[in-house]
Amino acid sequence: MVGRLAGKNAIITGAAGGIGLETAILFAKEGANVLLADISEPALEKAVAKVKELVPAATRLETRKCDVSKEADVQAMIESLDSWGGLDVIFNNAGIMHANDDDAINTPEAIWDLTHNINVKGVWFGCKHAVLALRRNKKTKGSIINTASVVALVGAATPQLAYTASKGAVLALTRELAMVHAREGFRFNSLCPAPLNTPLLQDWLGDDKAKRQRREVHFPTGRFGEAVEQAHAVVFLASDEASFVNGSDFVVDGGMSKAYVTAE
Ligand code: NAD
Numbered sequence: 001m002v003g004r005l006a007g008k009n010a011i012i013t014g015a016a017g018g019i020g021l022e023t024a025i026l027f028a029k030e031g032a033n034v035l036l037a038d039i040s041e042p043a044l045e046k047a048v049a050k051v052k053e054l055v056p057a058a059t060r061l062e063t064r065k066c067d068v069s070k071e072a073d074v075q076a077m078i079e080s081l082d083s084w085g086g087l088d089v090i091f092n093n094a095g096i097m098h099a100n101d102d103d104a105i106n107t108p109e110a111i112w113d114l115t116h117n118i119n120v121k122g123v124w125f126g127c128k129h130a131v132l133a134l135r136r137n138k139k140t141k142g143s144i145i146n147t148a149s150v151v152a153l154v155g156a157a158t159p160q161l162a163y164t165a166s167k168g169a170v171l172a173l174t175r176e177l178a179m180v181h182a183r184e185g186f187r188f189n190s191l192c193p194a195p196l197n198t199p200l201l202q203d204w205l206g207d208d209k210a211k212r213q214r215r216e217v218h219f220p221t222g223r224f225g226e227a228v229e230q231a232h233a234v235v236f237l238a239s240d241e242a243s244f245v246n247g248s249d250f251v252v253d254g255g256m257s258k259a260y261v262t263a264e
Helices: 019-030 039-056 071-084 109-136 161-184 201-205 209-218 227-238
Strands: 010-012 032-038 062-065 090-092 142-147 186-193 249-252
Touching: 010 019, 010 071, 010 109, 019 032, 019 039, 019 090, 019 227, 032 071, 032 227, 039 062, 062 071, 071 109, 090 109, 090 227, 109 142, 109 186, 142 161, 142 227, 161 186, 161 209, 186 227, 201 209, 227 249
Parallel strands: 010 032, 010 090, 032 062, 090 142, 142 186, 186 249
Antiparallel strands: none
16 A cells, blocks of 8 residues: 555554544555554454444554553563564554542542553653664664643643643653654654543543633634544654654644634
């Protein structure tokens, strides 16, 4: 299949969720071989069925259960791509935002640790084993994309302190890895999505109109983003078109983080 990602072996974590699934669809459309990874096997089965339905000509699609907070899982997942010719792209996208995450006083320590184990350590393990795989397979280029969030860039008076701190860590570690590995041809970029219409946020907002309005008012566009709008950015970052894009906080937010007063 000819496409912007033809011949590339890619892993997407959190592939059964909003951003991950839309990215898997676009990666498959662009000719990548895709391993969809997630902690939930039933959700993965549904996700891969959807990709197959939408992209019947997909080159190679497989699924793998992986808890990104467990290094052995991440290592085995990435090493499994050696038999495909080695990893070229990893989208470290799995993440959680826990309902009990709150401010400095009320966030339980267990929620802090859980959030950081998945959102930060999970990304670190993904980066670590991606670098080892790229070297092992003698790759002269590779693209690692890590999902952060706009909350790593702008403050919110609706606190989810553990989540925000975890995404700040993703930005910082990604930037540093971009500097360390640039001469090897390995690019590291952070994706910074604004709040989206995905289960992660929408389940939490439910039908609470006030809670929703409190957030929507900050969007110049007057709406939340769509997962596919993030996925298009990920395709770009994964592709060779982005060969000079490295260490960026790649913000896809409809202008939200640049807003002061939005239009009525
Ligand atoms: P989602 O909840 O729809 O999907 C997340 C996926 O990650 C789920 O399929 C879940 O099963 C999986 N997952 C959870 N824990 C895991 C683990 N330990 N190992 C492997 N997989 C695990 O969420 P989404 O909106 O698609 O979010 C994807 C990423 O984007 C997350 O990192 C999130 O923090 C970030 N993000 C989301 C928004 C938003 O508004 N949705 C905004 C900014 C950033």
